[in-house]
Amino acid sequence: MGERPQLISDGHEMRRWVRGAQQSGQRVGFVPTMGCLHAGHLSLVRRASEDCQRVVASIFVNPTQFGPHEDFGRYPRQLPADLDMLSSLSVDAVFAPSVDEMYPAGYSTYVEPPAIARRWEGECRPGHFRGVATVVLKLFQMVPADASYFGHKDFQQARVIECMVRDLNVPMEIHVEPTVREPDGLALSSRNAYLSEEERHRAVGLWRTLQLAQQLSHGRTKASDQMLPQLHEELGRHVDQIEYIAICDVQTLEPVTTVRPGNVVLIAARLGSTRLIDNLVLS
Numbered sequence: 529m530g531e532r533p534q535l536i537s538d539g540h541e542m543r544r545w546v547r548g549a550q551q552s553g554q555r556v557g558f559v560p561t562m563g564c565l566h567a568g569h570l571s572l573v574r575r576a577s578e579d580c581q582r583v584v585a586s587i588f589v590n591p592t593q594f595g596p597h598e599d600f601g602r603y604p605r606q607l608p609a610d611l612d613m614l615s616s617l618s619v620d621a622v623f624a625p626s627v628d629e630m631y632p633a634g635y636s637t638y639v640e641p642p643a644i645a646r647r648w649e650g651e652c653r654p655g656h657f658r659g660v661a662t663v664v665l666k667l668f669q670m671v672p673a674d675a676s677y678f679g680h681k682d683f684q685q686a687r688v689i690e691c692m693v694r695d696l697n698v699p700m701e702i703h704v705e706p707t708v709r710e711p712d713g714l715a716l717s718s719r720n721a722y723l724s725e726e727e728r729h730r731a732v733g734l735w736r737t738l739q740l741a742q743q744l745s746h747g748r749t750k751a752s753d754q755m756l757p758q759l760h761e762e763l764g765r766h767v768d769q770i771e772y773i774a775i776c777d778v779q780t781l782e783p784v785t786t787v788r789p790g791n792v793v794l795i796a797a798r799l800g801s802t803r804l805i806d807n808l809v810l811s
């Protein structure tokens with residue numbers, strides 16, 4: 529194991545650290561996370577360290593992106609284990625602010641997310657992207673890196689952040705990296721820890737459904753109303769509740785009527801009390 533990264537919880541100190549590195553000519557990469565790290569997060573860190581001389585990861589379970597009945601309270605938190613995992617990679621600093629540091633008494637400013645946030649996750653989780661956009665913009669102020677790294681796994685989130693950065697002239701490169709999966713295709717997620725053994729087996733249904741979409745579209749154009757019933761049937765065989773299956777334009781995230789290569793299939797489903805999302809861009 530390498531050296532433990534420097535742990536910083538103060539926003540001003542974090543900003544000075546990043547500015548100092550940049551003033552000595554180093555490019556700084558930033559990987560924001562909510563912790564409970566897995567190989568998906570680590571792939572973002574590896575990508576950042578290929579691109580940048582210095583890498584900062586943040587660990588912050590952001591209360592403003594959780595709805596009142598969501599899993600903020602039970603979201604897994606394991607800072608010491610996360611720091612151990614990051615020690616094995618070339619992470620130089622970990623920014624782990626407290627909730628009070630991010631949202632002190634009297635905090636009342638929020639980012640109105642772009643139009644692309646309206647559907648899908650935005651509809652199922654009211655207020656979610658307002659919280660995401662707010663915390664990401666705040667983190668970008670405290671960690672004013674050159675580039676930041678996000679996962680394709682949260683496809684709509686990455687698009688929301690790209691739009692926000694463009695619309696608000698935020699000087700930050702956004703990189704979106706491929707989804708890391710278990711051998712059976714299940715996308716790695718901190719929330720997979722909630723699944724019982726039986727639910728874990730059924731969770732592969734999300735990936736099977738995405739693969740079916742790929743097979744049905746076969747690299748040709750096809751009507752989405754021909755494909756969607758079969759996708760619903762496949763996913764319904766595995767999960768307890770389908771929140772949505774949509775085939776969308778990658779730019780607008782509006783549903784398409786004619787499916788073409790390059791469209792994205794978005795899925796959200798529940799197994800017991802666990803909510804999982806996944807997606808695939810059709811090739």
Ligand code: AMP
Pocket residue numbers: 560561562563567568569571572677678679680681682705706707708709715716717718
């Ligand atoms: P989270 O800790 O869930 O907020 O995720 C932090 C970052 O890791 C986000 O940019 C996610 O999209 C990304 N991420 C989560 N799961 C995966 C995965 N399986 N593969 C690649 N990136 C991921």
